[in-house]
Amino acid sequence: MRVRILGIGMGPQHVTGEVADALRGCDYAVAARKRDGDALLAVRRQVCDAYGVPLVAVPDPERDRDPADYRAAVAAWHEARVAAYERVLGERGGTAAFLVWGDPSLYDSTLRIVRRIAERGAVPVEFDVLPGVGAPQLLAARHRIVLHGVGRPVHVVPARGLGGAVAAGLDGIVVMLGGEQPVFEGLEGWSVWWGANLGTDSEELVAGRVGDVLPAIGAARSRARERAGWVMDIALLRRPE
Incomplete structure (x- = not known):
């Protein structure tokens, strides 16, 4: 078959x-x-x-x-x-x-x-x-960004791998299957482009400095879950210059 x-x-x-x-x-x-x-x-x-x-x-x-x-x-x-x-x-x-x-x-x-x-x-x-349209592609399109810096790599990790990626000195990280908000703890100076339920009626987007937008991400995540009954989120994180 x-x-x-x-x-x-x-x-x-x-x-x-x-x-x-x-x-x-x-x-x-x-x-x-x-x-x-x-x-x-x-x-x-x-x-x-x-x-x-x-x-x-x-x-x-x-x-x-x-x-x-x-x-x-x-x-x-x-x-x-x-x-x-x-x-x-x-x-x-x-x-x-x-x-x-x-x-x-x-x-x-x-x-x-x-x-x-x-x-x-x-x-x-x-x-x-x-192949299909992947979440990193949708995230970049929604925020109107390129995932990587000029001539720089971008690394894709699950939330549980974020700490290791940061410790390794990586400066452009796409985090999939983000889980709850604490995944960003300790990264308050980084820039983040975040999205949940991309491409659906419950889509949510937040961007900014992590320390400034953590409350907005938490609220957006709650709205997405309330509307859809589930949450799939993804974020691009960049280390400060």
Whole structure:
């Protein structure tokens, strides 16, 4: 069978022509259902409805959110997901789509999970990947900025990696999966361009010196959660000159 891993940005408005054509050729799409009333699942359903593709919702295995060993906990969660999706693919066959938020190359486990299914061999799988609009691209566009300085690198890290990036002397850092406000503690002199729920009706944007805008970020984050029921945020941080 064939699996197509498709980047969808933040919803129907970001689906590229290439992804749209691929989705039309799929028999169904597969997505995790994390809870009753899952708002993110509902957006995936909107994408599927737009292209006449049924969506199969798979209950997401429980995940330890405060593990002693983060990598081991994520590996166990991924294996549980592999087993859950493998059952669905084995039962249905055909051509299946996985709809990935943003772009499949950044902080998403779908590609690893599908590759693992293929490696296990219980369900013969061939897969390909089509890119989507990523959160860093949306952040730069919304703030009308270039992510890096002239001739300088930009580093992309999850929130838990920010401290190490700062300690290493990096001066341009994109922080994804930001979590709660304390991720910026100790960086009050840095500049920040922050966004939450980019590309959606609950989008929020804040920019300025970290020490000046922390309260605004906290308030904006609360508004985004209240409107959408969830928050995905991202920020570009630059060390002061």
